[in-house]
Amino acid sequence: MGKMMMSSTIILSIFLFIDLSVICCSEKVVKPTFVCITRERKALLKFRESFWNPFPTLSSWNDTKDCCTWQGIGCDKFTGHVTRLDLGYKSLLHSDNSLQGKMIDPSHSELKHLSYLDLSGINFQLSPIPAFLGSMTQLRHLNLSRTSLSGVVPHDLGNLSSLSVLDLGGYYQLEFDDLMWVSRLSSLEHLNMSYVDVLQRICSSALRTLYLFGNQLSCPFPSWLGNLRDLRELSLGGDNSQLSGRIPLSLGQLSNLEILHLSSSSLDGTLCEAHFAKISKLRILAIDSLKFIVGFDWVPHFQLEDLEMQSCDIESHFPLQKELVRLYLMNCSISGALPNWFHYMNLTELQLSQNHIQGPIPNNISRMLPNLEVLLLDENYITGSLPDSLCKLKFLIALDLSKNQLSCNVLDCWGNFQQL
Ligand SMILES: *[C@@H]1O[C@H](CO)[C@@H](O)[C@H](O)[C@H]1NC(C)=O
Ligand SMILES: *[C@@H]1O[C@H](CO)[C@@H](O)[C@H](O)[C@H]1NC(C)=O
Ligand SMILES: *[C@@H]1O[C@H](CO)[C@@H](O)[C@H](O)[C@H]1NC(C)=O
Ligand SMILES: *[C@@H]1O[C@H](CO)[C@@H](O)[C@H](O)[C@H]1NC(C)=O
Ligand SMILES: *[C@@H]1O[C@H](CO)[C@@H](O)[C@H](O)[C@H]1NC(C)=O
Ligand SMILES: *[C@@H]1O[C@H](CO)[C@@H](O)[C@H](O)[C@H]1NC(C)=O
Ligand SMILES: *[C@@H]1O[C@H](CO)[C@@H](O)[C@H](O)[C@H]1NC(C)=O
16 A cells, blocks of 8 residues: 555656646747747758858858848747848948859748848849749848849749839849739839839839839830829939830829939920829929920929939929929020029029030129039030139039139139038
8 A cells, every 4th residue: 555655656746747847848839939940040051052152251150050140130039930131232231242152942942931031232143033932922022133133034923912122123134024913012112123124014003112214115105104193203214215205194193203203315205284283292303305394384283302404405494493402404405694593492502514504603602502512513604703702602512613614713712612
């Protein structure tokens, strides 16, 4: 009997022991952990191996350390999954060599919890964009700019329904056979395809920024633009652009537009009042090689801070913009004396290079534009001597009056312009 009791105590204590250890184990699992998941660490090490020159840039990627502490890696602090892989040009700026190697491929499918992937600036030696990227459905930010990828962009990218930022800028080798997949990116807010060969329409109503600058657009000016009602920033055109046809009046429907950058030498380009019909938030307008024709009584609904026009034909005038801070009108056939309406604005930068401005620089320039930092009047027909009042422009850091017909005089204050 005594024997039996003893053994049952022993059994009981064994049970107790086991029980305790079970509690310990389950506690370990529930506890938040920062230690990265083995499968994901292995996938990352495999990715490191695909680079020709992983060192010194990736020397923190060492199997003996928690991969969540490696450079460019971020983990979810509750699940431990790798959610961030940032080897982008910006974050590796301090390392001397740019990485060269193979693009992420299906063998990295363990990295499916990534929400932020920036591989910008890595030289992937003209490998194609793998369709498998389209299965990383957690992705919100994908930056593949300047990565020397090539080939047709897989439509599978359109499966990334959480994607809000897509940067494919800076490619010369990428091809798009159609862009309908972009319209499936229902969360997209920022799209950069500058310097990419883009031909088709993009219709994602959430889109806020659209950069197609430098594209070899050889198509009529996209008339669907007016559908992108949320667009804040639009940049279209560029040197090699073959945009053709009229600028559609639907541009004027972009009521949220804040920044507009239009340029093309082949556009049959005239901007008139209707192109700005519902545009009321515009702050920055930069146009190149376009005609600008509006009535003298036109009152725009917006107040610009920045106006930049180059090689433009301003047949009428540009209405007064009291908030204007930077005014660049280069090669715009402006003739006559230096306009005296400047003093209605508080300009810090004024450039009127390559025009036909005649007559002297007004003596009261420092009273008209007391906050001027940049004054560029080169390549005009300005005559007379330099007014002393230039000396009173106490914020001036850049002055260019070259290629004019000024008489030579040296201002007393020349020595004051230390940064000139
Ligand atoms: C990882 O770190 C250990 C010790 O810190 C070092 O001996 C080893 O060479 C490193 N491995 C790599 C691949 O850098
Ligand atoms: C993508 O990366 C490049 C280079 O690091 C950077 O300049 C650019 O701003 C990034 N794009 C976005 C949308 O963050
Ligand atoms: C993307 O979605 C399509 C249609 O649902 C599917 O056929 C394709 O396999 C998906 N691609 C990837 C890489 O998951
Ligand atoms: C778009 O991509 C081009 C080319 O890489 C780059 O120069 C530009 O800064 C990018 N724009 C933005 C806003 O990220
Ligand atoms: C100046 O503008 C005209 C068109 O108005 C253009 O033909 C010419 O090439 C431009 N000059 C420069 C130097 O950009
Ligand atoms: C004019 O601009 C300067 C510098 O940008 C600023 O400090 C000043 O407050 C502005 N003045 C007015 C009247 O807006
Ligand atoms: C500057 O002088 C011109 C004429 O010389 C005059 O029309 C203008 O009102 C003056 N502006 C200021 C701000 O004094």
